[in-house]
Amino acid sequence: MSEGLRRTPLYEEHVALGARMVPFAGWEMPVQYEGIIDEHKAVRTRAGIFDVCHMAEFRVFGFAAFEALQHLVTSDLHRIEELGAAQYTLMLDDDGGVIDDLIVYHTGDLEYLVIANAGNHDVDVEWMRAHLPEGVEFVDESDRTGLIALQGPDAVRIITEIAGKEPPARFHIAEAMLDGTIPVLLGRTGYTGEDGVEIVCSAADTVAVWRLLLSFPEVTPCGLGARDTLRLEMGYPLHGSDMDRTTDPISAGLGWVVSAKKGDYIGREAVERVRAAGPKRKLVGIAVLDGVPRHGYPVLHEGSEVGTVASGTFSPTLGHGIGTAYVPVALAEPGTALEVSIRRKTVEATVTRPPFVTKTSLSA
Amino acid sequence: MYPADLKYDKEHEWVRVEGDAAYVGISEFAQDQLGEVVYVDLPSVGDELVAGETFGEIESVKSVSELFAPVSGVVLEVNGALDTASETINADPYGAGWMIKVSLTDPSQLDGLMSADDYESFVANEA
Numbered sequence: 001m002s003e004g005l006r007r008t009p010l011y012e013e014h015v016a017l018g019a020r021m022v023p024f025a026g027w028e029m030p031v032q033y034e035g036i037i038d039e040h041k042a043v044r045t046r047a048g049i050f051d052v053c054h055m056a057e058f059r060v061f062g063f064a065a066f067e068a069l070q071h072l073v074t075s076d077l078h079r080i081e082e083l084g085a086a087q088y089t090l091m092l093d094d095d096g097g098v099i100d101d102l103i104v105y106h107t108g109d110l111e112y113l114v115i116a117n118a119g120n121h122d123v124d125v126e127w128m129r130a131h132l133p134e135g136v137e138f139v140d141e142s143d144r145t146g147l148i149a150l151q152g153p154d155a156v157r158i159i160t161e162i163a164g165k166e167p168p169a170r171f172h173i174a175e176a177m178l179d180g181t182i183p184v185l186l187g188r189t190g191y192t193g194e195d196g197v198e199i200v201c202s203a204a205d206t207v208a209v210w211r212l213l214l215s216f217p218e219v220t221p222c223g224l225g226a227r228d229t230l231r232l233e234m235g236y237p238l239h240g241s242d243m244d245r246t247t248d249p250i251s252a253g254l255g256w257v258v259s260a261k262k263g264d265y266i267g268r269e270a271v272e273r274v275r276a277a278g279p280k281r282k283l284v285g286i287a288v289l290d291g292v293p294r295h296g297y298p299v300l301h302e303g304s305e306v307g308t309v310a311s312g313t314f315s316p317t318l319g320h321g322i323g324t325a326y327v328p329v330a331l332a333e334p335g336t337a338l339e340v341s342i343r344r345k346t347v348e349a350t351v352t353r354p355p356f357v358t359k360t361s362l363s364a
Numbered sequence: 365m366y367p368a369d370l371k372y373d374k375e376h377e378w379v380r381v382e383g384d385a386a387y388v389g390i391s392e393f394a395q396d397q398l399g400e401v402v403y404v405d406l407p408s409v410g411d412e413l414v415a416g417e418t419f420g421e422i423e424s425v426k427s428v429s430e431l432f433a434p435v436s437g438v439v440l441e442v443n444g445a446l447d448t449a450s451e452t453i454n455a456d457p458y459g460a461g462w463m464i465k466v467s468l469t470d471p472s473q474l475d476g477l478m479s480a481d482d483y484e485s486f487v488a489n490e491a
Binding site: 031032035036037225229291292294313314316343345 | 399400402403405421423424425426428
């Protein structure tokens with residue numbers, strides 16, 4: 001299995017913990033340790049940690065960095081003018097297709113940290129290098145950077161104890177020293193719907209950070225399986241399943257990160273065309289009580305195929321199937337009765353506005 | 365992990381013979397590989413199974429797998445408790461997690477199945 005697959009600095013830790021390792025986006029990653037449902041519930045009730053070292057980290061800096069990034073992404077980065085602020089955003093191609101979704105952190109004077117999906121690393125690097133102007137420095141820090149997500153209602157208390165101070169406010173990033181010795185950046189962001197931090201550290205310190213977090217008995221190591229069920233309960237999109245270069249952000253329900261007022265950026269013309277005309281199809285949430293929808297399954301309305309499941313899983317919190325699907329706009333209203341074809345049977349699906357789970361440590 | 369009184373097939377089902385009928389379920393190895401089972405789709409009483417062909421599906425949080433009939437026969441009983449408690453398959457794959465009871469159309473098919481020892485080496489090679 002390991003042939004051609006990359007390993008994060010935490011590989012040996014995962015194996016020692018008895019994780020089941022699977023190939024994911026070119027990496028050998030833990031899908032689960034003890035079990036997806038227990039790990040999921042640990043994050044919803046206590047705290048979980050995730051190895052997300054496979055994700056890509058880029059540093060962009062220089063006097064022209066702000067304008068250059070502003071031209072590359074869909075959000076108005078004036079929103080993160082304040083040092084330490086962060087923004088979820090999209091990078092589009094000229095046709096308005098979604099190359100990747102990113103978080104841009106304003107980490108320093110004239111300096112930004114961009115965190116991107118592992119599977120898009122090469123494409124992102126090529127695109128950003130090609131479209132950043134002369135004079136803007138672009139450094140791919142993925143190999144030398146570790147990234148661990150600590151998420152759950154207990155996460156902030158735990159990181160406060162280790163760092164000796166509270167983490168920054170939601171959607172902000174700040175330096176901290178863990179245990180007085182390990183320099184890190186703490187981003188108050190995540191992909192689970194729970195409060196918590198994403199800890200950026202040097203690759204060499206990653207094992208020490210992981211072990212430090214695991215020394216808390218209330219911290220559970222969690223794999224990619226739980227990461228997916230947690231994010232989907234919140235309706236957070238996954239690039240490659242919910243959107244890609246064949247989908248525009250408006251149809252994907254991501255119009256909220258596409259600024260209509262900022263100046264020009266790559267893909268703007270195509271996106272504003274869709275926005276003006278109205279999308280033909282939309283990504284909606286679906287609840288399925290009698291089966292588990294999965295990526296690619298056909299979606300039907302009164303027996304005729306009208307769309308496709310984008311993401312789907314079993315929700316450990318709700319105890320039934322949930323997912324997202326592209327359907328014609330006329331069928332996108334919450335409450336609309338649809339069906340999903342699950343191999344040999346057809347089951348009922350109801351259009352539901354995400355998040356599917358509304359009570360978390362972030363909503364409290 | 366693999367009771368000696370059972371026979372096993374390469375798709376990780378087990379068979380427990382009782383007279384001229386047999387109980388069928390999935391092995392400890394299979395339930396561990398699948399992870400938490402959330403749905404199981406089983407045939408109905410009276411359905412005819414053909415050895416080597418699918419007789420149902422089992423779904424975990426992460427994936428779906430088909431169930432293959434280890435022997436040919438007619439379904440005599442179905443473990444209805446799994447409808448609402450499919451996690452029993454994880455907790456007790458050889459006991460309360462049994463799936464179906466079938467009549468044995470051709471008992472000689474049992475000779476083609478693996479003993480616990482053979483299955484254990486088979487699994488060791490696969491893992």
